[in-house]
Amino acid sequence: SQQGEEDPQALSIQEGENATMNCSYKTSINNLQWYRQNSGRGLVHLILIRSNEREKHSGRLRVTLDTSKKSSSLLITASRAADTASYFCATVPNTGNQFYFGTGTSLTVIP
Amino acid sequence: DTAVSQTPKYLVTQMGNDKSIKCEQNLGHDTMYWYKQDSKKFLKIMFSYNNKELIINETVPNRFSPKSPDKAHLNLHINSLELGDSAVYFCASSLGPPMGTDTQYFGPGTRLTVL
Numbered sequence: 001s002q003q004g005e006e007d008p009q010a011l012s013i014q015e016g017e018n019a020t021m022n023c024s025y026k027t028s029i030n031n032l033q034w035y036r037q038n039s040g041r042g043l044v045h046l047i048l049i050r051s052n053e054r055e056k057h058s059g060r061l062r063v064t065l066d067t068s069k070k071s072s073s074l075l076i077t078a079s080r081a082a083d084t085a086s087y088f089c090a091t092v093p094n095t096g097n098q099f100y101f102g103t104g105t106s107l108t109v110i111p
Numbered sequence: 112d113t114a115v116s117q118t119p120k121y122l123v124t125q126m127g128n129d130k131s132i133k134c135e136q137n138l139g140h141d142t143m144y145w146y147k148q149d150s151k152k153f154l155k156i157m158f159s160y161n162n163k164e165l166i167i168n169e170t171v172p173n174r175f176s177p178k179s180p181d182k183a184h185l186n187l188h189i190n191s192l193e194l195g196d197s198a199v200y201f202c203a204s205s206l207g208p209p210m211g212t213d214t215q216y217f218g219p220g221t222r223l224t225v226l
Contacts, residue, residue, distance in 0.1 A: 030212065031212050033214070035217075037152075040220075041219055041220070042115070042201055042203075042217030042218050042219045042220050043154075043201070043203075043215075043217040044217070045214040045215065045216070048212065048214065050212070086152060088154065092212070099156055099209075099215075101153075101154040101155070103151075103152070103153060104152045104154075106152075
């Protein structure tokens with residue numbers, strides 16, 4: 001399977017702490033995207049990082065990409081209760097037109 | 112206004128029935144998708160249409176038939192529903208060709224329960 005895998009599967013932190021989620025994948029990619037899914041809702045795009053980029057920031061989000069290790073991380077700084085959600089990475093391979101989602105990390109931020 | 116909308120939000124039906132889920136996007140996007148998310152939250156693409164043309168057709172039983180009357184709509188018809196079809200189905204759209212560098216915009220999902 002070319003599906004990505006996220007680590008950890010579940011993460012519980014206190015409000016104000018930082019949350020780090022990791023994503024590993026198997027094929028060479030064109031880009032990698034992170035999405036958030038609140039309970040019972042659709043996915044919302046957070047950030048896209050291209051294969052020639054190593055780090056990207058958006059507000060309290062910081063994404064890194066290491067293509068040599070085929071891995072990416074999503075850091076949420078100064079977490080809030082509203083950040084409670086599942087977070088998915090999705091990879092777009094260089095070849096073909098597929099789009100593979102990871103298994104997701106369930107984040108709980110305790111107020 | 113909702114960018115990507117799906118109806119119905121919930122669908123409970125008996126095994127063997129035929130049902131349809133509708134999706135509409137008002138973003139002017141060229142590409143639309145159907146995804147299936149199982150109970151373990153594993154999200155898998157089923158179909159992709161670009162300008163009403165089928166682009167991606169994953170290994171999905173032929174009981175599932177997508178129909179795109181125009182590029183703003185992509186409906187999913189399911190024949191002879193089975194217990195294993197129970198899942199949340201998400202519609203999504205993106206501006207350009209499938210699986211490029213464009214962001215995908217997701218609908219709220221349709222929770223299908225087959226009894």
